[in-house]
Amino acid sequence: xxxxxxxxxxxxxxxxxxxxxxxxxxxxxHGGVIFIDLRDxxxxxxxxxxxxxxxxxxxxxxxxxxxDVVQVTGIIxxxxxxxxxxxxxxxxxxxxxxxxxxxxxxxxxxxxxxxELSNEDLRMKYRYLDLRRAxxxxxxxxxxxxxxxxxxxxxxxxxxxIETPILSNPTPxxxxxxxxxSRLNPGRFYALPQAPQQYKQLMMVAGLEKYYQxxxxxxxxxxxxxxxxxxTQIDIEASFIGQEDIISLVEGLLASMFQAGLGxxxxxxxxxxxxxxxxxxxxxxxxxxxYEMKITDLADVFxxxxxxxxxxxxDGGGVVRAINAKGFASITTGQMNRLNEIAVQAxxxxxxxxxxxxxxxxxxxxxxxxxSETEKQAVVAKLDLxxxxxxxxxxxxxxxxxxxxxxxRSECAVMMEILKDSKAFNFLWVVDFPLLALDEESxxxxxxxxxxxxxxxDDMAKLEAGDYANVRAVAYDVVLNGxxxxxxSIRIHEKDLQxxxxxxxxxxxxxxxxxxxxxxxxxxxxxxxxGGLALGLDRIAMLVAGEDSIREVIAFPKNNxxxxxxxxxxxxxxxxxxxxVYVQSTWKDPKLxxxxxxVES
Numbered sequence: 205x206x207x208x209x210x211x212x213x214x215x216x217x218x219x220x221x222x223x224x225x226x227x228x229x230x231x232x233x234h235g236g237v238i239f240i241d242l243r244d245x246x247x248x249x250x251x252x253x254x255x256x257x258x259x260x261x262x263x264x265x266x267x268x269x270x271x272d273v274v275q276v277t278g279i280i281x282x283x284x285x286x287x288x289x290x291x292x293x294x295x296x297x298x299x300x301x302x303x304x305x306x307x308x309x310x311x312x313x314x315x316x317x318x319x320e321l322s323n324e325d326l327r328m329k330y331r332y333l334d335l336r337r338a339x340x341x342x343x344x345x346x347x348x349x350x351x352x353x354x355x356x357x358x359x360x361x362x363x364x365x366i367e368t369p370i371l372s373n374p375t376p377x378x379x380x381x382x383x384x385x386s387r388l389n390p391g392r393f394y395a396l397p398q399a400p401q402q403y404k405q406l407m408m409v410a411g412l413e414k415y416y417q418x419x420x421x422x423x424x425x426x427x428x429x430x431x432x433x434x435x436t437q438i439d440i441e442a443s444f445i446g447q448e449d450i451i452s453l454v455e456g457l458l459a460s461m462f463q464a465g466l467g468x469x470x471x472x473x474x475x476x477x478x479x480x481x482x483x484x485x486x487x488x489x490x491x492x493x494x495y496e497m498k499i500t501d502l503a504d505v506f507x508x509x510x511x512x513x514x515x516x517x518x519d520g521g522g523v524v525r526a527i528n529a530k531g532f533a534s535i536t537t538g539q540m541n542r543l544n545e546i547a548v549q550a551x552x553x554x555x556x557x558x559x560x561x562x563x564x565x566x567x568x569x570x571x572x573x574x575x576s577e578t579e580k581q582a583v584v585a586k587l588d589l590x591x592x593x594x595x596x597x598x599x600x601x602x603x604x605x606x607x608x609x610x611x612x613r614s615e616c617a618v619m620m621e622i623l624k625d626s627k628a629f630n631f632l633w634v635v636d637f638p639l640l641a642l643d644e645e646s647x648x649x650x651x652x653x654x655x656x657x658x659x660x661x662d663d664m665a666k667l668e669a670g671d672y673a674n675v676r677a678v679a680y681d682v683v684l685n686g687x688x689x690x691x692x693s694i695r696i697h698e699k700d701l702q703x704x705x706x707x708x709x710x711x712x713x714x715x716x717x718x719x720x721x722x723x724x725x726x727x728x729x730x731x732x733x734x735g736g737l738a739l740g741l742d743r744i745a746m747l748v749a750g751e752d753s754i755r756e757v758i759a760f761p762k763n764n765x766x767x768x769x770x771x772x773x774x775x776x777x778x779x780x781x782x783x784x785v786y787v788q789s790t791w792k793d794p795k796l797x798x799x800x801x802x803v804e805s
Contacts, residue, residue, distance in 0.1 A: 205223070205225045205275060206223050206224050206225045206275070207222045207223045207224075208222050208223075208224060209224075209244055209245070209246040209247075210224055210226050210242055210243055210244040210246055210247050210248055210249045210294070211244075211246035211247025211248070211249070211292075211293050211294060212246065212294075213249055213280055213294050213297055213299075214293070214294070214296070214297065215282065215296050215297060217280045217297065218280050218281060218282055218297060219279065219280060220279070220280050221277065221278070221279050221280075222277070222278070222279075222280060222299065223275065223276070223277040223303075224242055224244075224249055224251070224275070224276050224299065225242075225244070225273070225274070225275040225276075225307065226242045226243050226244035226273070226274070227242070227243050227244070227270075227271050227272070227273055227274075227310075227336070228240050228241070228242065228243075228268050228269065228270055228271060228272045228274060229241040229242065229243035229248055229270070230270060230318075231265075231268050231269065231270070233266070236255045236262070237252060237253065237254055237255065237262075238252070238253040238255075238262060238265040238266060238268075239251070239252050239253075239298075240253075240265065240268060240274075240276075242274070242276060242299075245341060247292060247293060247294065248292055248294060249294045249297075249298070249299060250283075250289075250294070250297075250298040250299070251276045251278065251298065251299040251301050252298050252299070252300055252301065253265040253301050253304070254300070257300075257302075258301075258302060261301060261302070261303070261304055264304055264306070265301070265304060267306075268306070269309075269310065269312075270310070270313065270317075271310035271313060271317070271333075271336075272306060272308065272309050272310050273306075273307040273308040273310070274304060274305065274306050274307060275303075275304070275305040275307055276299060276301050276303065276304055277301070277302060277303035277304075278299040278300050278301040278302050278303070279299070279300050279302070280297050280298075280299060280300075281297065281298055281299075281300045282296065282297060283295070283296055283297060283298050313333060314326065314329075314330050314333070315327075315330070315333070317333065317336055317337050318337075321334075324755075324763065325763060325769055328761070328763050328768070328769045328770060329769040329770055330770070331759075331760055331770050332770070335759065340756070342749070343745070343749040343751065343756055343757045344757070344759060346465050346745065346748050346749050346757075347741075347745040347748075347749075347757050349464050349465050350461040350462075350464055350465040350741075350744060350745060350748055351418060351741065352464070353460050353461045353463070353464035353465070354418075354438050354457060354460070354461055354741075355418070356460070357456065357457050357460040357461075358416045358440070358457065361414070361453065361456075362414050363414040363415060363416045363440070363442075364412060364414060364415055364416070365415075365416055365417060365418075366407065366412070366415050366416075366417060367417060368397070368400040368403035368404065368417060368419065369397070369403065370396060370397065370420065371384060371394040371396070372394060372395060372396075372397050372403070373394075373395055373719070374395040374719075375395070375397065375398055375399070375401060375402065379398055379423035379424065379425040380423070380424040380425060381395040381396065381398065381422075381423075381424060382395065382396040382422045382423075382424050382433070383395055383396075384396065385785035385786065385787050386785070387784055387785045387786075390786045391786055396422035397419075397420075397421060397422060398421055398422060398423050399419070399421050399437065399439070399738060400417060400419050400421075400439055401654060401656060402656075402720075402722075402723050404417075404439060404441040404736060405441065405656060405695055405723065405726075405734065406722070406723065406726055407441065408441055408442075408443045408695075408697075408731070408732055408734035409726045409727070409729065409730075409731045409732070411443075411732075413442060413443045413444070413732075414441075414442045414443070415439075415440070415441045415442070416438065416439060416440045416441075417437075417438075417439045418436060418437075418438060418439075418741065419436065419437045419438075419439040419738075420434060420435075420436060421434070421435055421436070421437050422434050423435075427762070427764050427765070427766060428764075430687065430742075430743055430746065430753065430754050431754070432742065432754060432755070432758065432761055432762055433762055433766050434762075435740065435741075435742050435754070436740075436741040436742055437690075437738040437739060437740060437741060438457075438690075438738065438739040438741050439736070439738045440453070440454075440692075440736045440737050440738065440739075441734060441735070441736035442734060442735065442736060443732040443733065443734040444732055444733060444734075445733075445734070445735055446694065446733075446735070447635075447678055447680060447694055447735070450680070450692060450694075450735055450736065450737055451474075451633060451680065452472075454682060454690070454737055454739070455472040455473065455474055455631075456472055457739075458470060458631065458682070458689070458739075458744075459471075459472050461744060461748070462629065462748065465745075465748040466748055468629070470629060470631065474631040474632060474633050474682070475493075475631075475632050475633070476632070476633040476634075476635055477491075477632060477633070477634055477635070478634070478635055478636040479634055479635070479636055479637045479638065480636070482634050483603070483606045483610075484499065484501070484602075484606060485498050485499055486498065486499065486610055486613065487499055487606040487607060487608070487609045487610020487611070487612075487613055488610040488614070488686070489634055489637070489681065489688075490634070490681065490683045490686060490687060490688040491610075491632065491634075491683065491686065492614065492617070492623075492630070492685050492686030493630045493632055494622075494623055494626055494628050494630050494685060495617055495622045495623065496530075497527050497528065497529060497530070497613050497616065497617065498527070499525050499526070499527055499606065499609050499610070499613070500525060500526055500527070500528070500586060500587055501523060501524075501525050502524045502525060502526055502583070502586065502597075503518060503523060503524060504582075505524075505579055505582040505583055505586060506518060506524050506579060509575075509576075509579060510576070511571075511574050511575065513599065514599055517599045517600060522599060522600050522601055522602070522605075523599065523600070523601070523602050523605050524597065524598075524599045524605075525597070525598055525599075525605050525606075525609060526583075526587060526595050526596060526597045526598070526609070527595070527596055527609050527612065527613050527616075528587045528588060528589060528593050528594075528595050529593065529594050529595075529596065529616045529620065530588075530590070530592070530593050531592050531593065531620070532592075532593070532594050532616060532619070532620055533561045533562060533563040533591075533592045533593055533594045534563075534592075535561075535594060535619070539619050542615065542619075543557060543596070543612055543615055543616070544556050544557055546611050546612060546615050547598070547608050547611065547612055549611075550604075550607050550608045550610075550611040550612075551600075551604045551607055551608055552598065552608050553600070557596050557597070557598070557612065558571055558596070558597040558598070558599075559571075559594055559595060559596050559597065560572055560583070560589070560594070560595045560597075561593075561594045561595075562589050562590065562591055562592070562593050562594070563591065563592065564591070565591060567580075571597070583595070596609065596612055596616075598612075614686065623685075628685070629684060629685065629747075630684065630685055631682065631683070631684050632682070632683045632684070633680055633681070633682055633683070634680065634681045634683055635679075635680045636660070636676045636677075636679075637652055637653065637676065637677050637679040637680075637681070638652050638673070638675070638676060638677065639651070639652060639657060639659050639660070639663075639667075639672070639675040639676060639677040639679075640652060640672045640673070640675060640708065642672075642673065648709075648710050649672050649708055649709060649710070650709065651705075651709060652677065652679070653677060653679050653691060653693055654693075655702075655705055655706060655709055655711075656693075656695050656696055656702070656705075656723075657677045657678070657679050657693040657694075657695065657696070658677065658678045658693060658694045658695055658696050658735075659675055659676070659677060659678070659696075659701075659705075660675065660676035660677060660678055661678075662676075663675045663676050667704075667708075672708065677693060678693055678694040678735075679691065679692070679693035679694075680692060680693065680737070682737075682739070684747060685747065687743055687747065688740070688743075689739055689740060689743055689744055689747075690737050690738055690739035690740055691737065691738065692735065692736050692737025692738060693735060693736075693737075694733070694734075694735035695734055695735050695736070697727060697731040697732060697733050697734060698727060698731070699724050699727035699728050699731075702720075702723070702724060702727060703716060703724060706720065742754040742757060742758060745757040777789075
């Protein structure tokens, strides 16, 4: 239906007769001469209709509106001097039309495609129109480009692409499963996979050695800007390797993806930081290292303090720490309230952050009057406190203080617009994660990554002794600019060690056989040492595209309530369909229940 696409024609084509097809991007009437910009996926070409040369054709062109689908045939001509558009590739030529066919008319659009739209629900409802916009089309193209680059790199590295089941068993991955009733097995359910974890390990037992998959994963959890109920991972597993092998492989993989997507060279030796240091210095296990504002420990400054709050916390084994938001002494009341809110959400036990503001040569803070002269001098020196700075304090347990100040640090960076014009890509490996974490509410130990993660060989004695809080994992996360791009580990491959790990997690022998008998049995037959990693493709695409939400790089995402407004899902299922899969709904619409009560009254 066309000889060229709409970003293909150049001055070398002048004089040729061509045919294009696409959407009317815009139409303009210049004294009876009609100009339209014809658009397809690749770009724009200007077409011109002269009434003196073809009155009927010009008359037909007058009826065109934005987003009509049309086919234009004409002769390529150079644009007149002064009308060249250097902003587009076809800006030096135009098509002088001699044929026009209206393929399909468009109704009035619900929103303009050349304007940014703040109403995200409207965008989601008409997603097929939203995707026509240049920005969105570019995002989807870049995602395709980096996905292809990942496949090429892994193919060349000797990996097989293998699919794993979507209908599987529930897995302990840290989130709620989506469940699917089985019609052929009454009362039984499949679960949609949170990750292909067990299958990829079983492939290592099967001797396939190097596996990858662009895997669809499903988690029934609360949503945010970088989270969806269904998402895509680049899932990787390999045998006879160690942590260094995986790190080297993934650095090369990410470098190839960013080269393909942005044309930037990424150094393939990323800095490394232990989990303990990341939490102590940045208050996050995925720190953004593009700016300083590091957390500073003040135990030595207040070692002899008489300030009762600090004294009791330090004597109880807690910590006193602070960050210096340099140049942010001009913070507004609204911004301060927001920081207080974030700190409370992160675990601050009081309503307001303690702070010291140094502005116009004056220290402003209730704390300043309480500190001794020695403490004041030490705070100024250790935090490099200068005019225009504001320091935020937190005191309590090591973990809670790190979390609070880490959240405050990130929000300060946003408020101060530190990264507004940043083009940096600060990759980082975070290593030596804890193997286990205690759930204070239940009192049970849980896996920080997942129950198949290998304990650090230097900490096996601690695991045997029950010192679970201090056992590290052979686990690693790759981080970029404050986002976790992916995480992985070297796995347990011995049956006895895996059974021991399940026991620590409160899964007894009988339950182990029911839930994990297949993998425990597999480990009996010569399972090789193996490990891997999963990268979040959506997050990588988001960062390559320069977006703030993964919804902008997913063709048909769910909104923040997990709904597809375009396809009207999730939807209600009729009684007949539910009966066929042996499911009875106990949910009742509160509105209908209330209306029924009123009528009966």
